[in-house]
Structure formats: structure tokens, C-alpha cells
Amino acid sequence: MAYEVVVPIPVRLVWGVFHDPARLAGCVPGLTNDAPPRNGGEGPQLTGRLRLRAGGTTVTYKGTLAVTEAEDLPLAIVVAAEGVEARGDAPIKAVLTIRLDDEASSTRLVFDGSMTAQGRTAELSPDQLAAAWRRLADRFTAALTEELAPVRDQEVPEPVPVRRAGARSSSASSARPVVVPAPGPEPVRGTPLLRRIGPPAAMVVGALLIGRAFRRRRSG
Structure with a gap:
């Protein structure tokens, strides 16, 4: 038939x-x-x-x-x-x-x-x-x-996925992960020089400046 x-x-x-x-x-x-x-x-x-x-x-x-x-x-x-x-x-x-x-x-x-x-x-x-x-x-x-x-003429969601012959169904192993970029580091506030050299170097430079000022006061 x-x-x-x-x-x-x-x-x-x-x-x-x-x-x-x-x-x-x-x-x-x-x-x-x-x-x-x-x-x-x-x-x-x-x-x-x-x-x-x-x-x-x-x-x-x-x-x-x-x-x-x-x-x-x-x-x-x-x-x-x-x-x-x-x-x-x-x-x-x-x-x-x-x-x-x-x-x-x-x-x-x-x-x-x-x-x-x-x-x-x-x-x-x-x-x-x-x-x-x-x-x-x-x-x-x-x-x-x-x-x-x-x-018939309305925009309606597809109720059932249309499977094509020979097509492999999707699975968790074949799915592509979504990569979300991590947020960048917070900008370091301070003088332009300190912003360029970063927080660790800024601490070292600050300590040197304080020590130099202290020695000048003692010699004066």
C-alpha cells in the first residue's frame, strides 16, 4: 500500500x-x-x-x-x-x-x-x-x-527536534565547553610610575624611599 x-x-x-x-x-x-x-x-x-x-x-x-x-x-x-x-x-x-x-x-x-x-x-x-x-x-x-x-502561521517553538537519518545525537562528551574569560586584575592606584611597575615592586620602592628620608633626617 x-x-x-x-x-x-x-x-x-x-x-x-x-x-x-x-x-x-x-x-x-x-x-x-x-x-x-x-x-x-x-x-x-x-x-x-x-x-x-x-x-x-x-x-x-x-x-x-x-x-x-x-x-x-x-x-x-x-x-x-x-x-x-x-x-x-x-x-x-x-x-x-x-x-x-x-x-x-x-x-x-x-x-x-x-x-x-x-x-x-x-x-x-x-x-x-x-x-x-x-x-x-x-x-x-x-x-x-x-x-x-x-x-500554522504563528511563530511557535519547535516541539520536537527533527532527527536526520545517520545523524549522531549530541552528548555531553561531544559538546563544546563555553569558556568565560576571567576578569582582569584591578588597576593599581598611585603614581604613574607605581602603576607601571606593579604592586610588589611598588612596596620595595616605597620602603627604599622611606629609609632614605629617615637617614636624611638623622644626618640633618
Whole structure:
């Protein structure tokens, strides 16, 4: 299954939704949460029921959906879904890769994945399944656009760093230290000569001058 949809939203905002469990759950059409959306070890995890309409019939699945970043592609998300039919307990598994192509003020989402299923879903033709997944992708991107439309033209901080494929993450060992210059010594107050020769020499010169004055007073 391969399918493309363009949304009029900058890629950084779209990327952020795939790392926000609550906002992501709100964009998945036909999803009813059985548990609060949460962040797993590598990304959002959703637990609930999903209704899929295909070939004139509607099938409800119950299971989990986990989102992670693709390791071999830049700006790509891997969605792994696993569950069973709510009626009949027929299993279903799906793996979907969503690549985000930056197109300035818009984002092209490229969907590609595979699915294995038993039960009523397995009885559908490939064309019926493809049409169902295209409809699901269209509804998802429509909800995504509606979710992000209020902030599309606003200056907002980047919610999640965009990791490029093959890029090494920064660490304390690779970070450059910030060197703050130490303040210079306080200027020595006194005559120009003493300021030039510095405090230690000034003490010596002062002692010599006092001793010379004392000897002159005694000889006088």
C-alpha cells in the first residue's frame, strides 16, 4: 500500500504531532481510547478500538498502536498496530511507514505499509482494502490539518527536534565547553610610575624611599 497526501502545514508542526500522544490520538479517525494516550519508551502508544469501513462493511478492532521514528529514513515515522476483531477475536497486524517531505509551507505525507489479517478483513479484496486505507489516510490528514490550522502561521517553538537519518545525537562528551574569560586584575592606584611597575615592586620602592628620608633626617 502506497499513498501520498499533501497538507498545508509546515513539516516541523506535523512532525511534532507524531510525538504528542494526545494530539495524535485526536487525529486518528474512528479511534476510541480505552486508556489515556501515553508516551512509551520510543514514542506515543495508543490503546483502544478502531473502526475500519471497507467493502460496504465496518469492522471494529481492539488493540494497541505504537509510534517510533524510522532508523533508516530521515523524517519518517513507523506505526505498528496489533489487535483483534472486537467480535470473533480474529487477529490483525499492520506496519505503516509515514515519510514527511518538507515542501516549505506544506508537508507531503507518503504512506507505505503492509497488513496481515484473519476473519472478515481477510475476506476483502485487495482493491477494497486499498480503498479503505486511502480513506483512513485522507481522514487522518484532514484531522491533522484542522488540528494545526490555528498555529500554522504563528511563530511557535519547535516541539520536537527533527532527527536526520545517520545523524549522531549530541552528548555531553561531544559538546563544546563555553569558556568565560576571567576578569582582569584591578588597576593599581598611585603614581604613574607605581602603576607601571606593579604592586610588589611598588612596596620595595616605597620602603627604599622611606629609609632614605629617615637617614636624611638623622644626618640633618
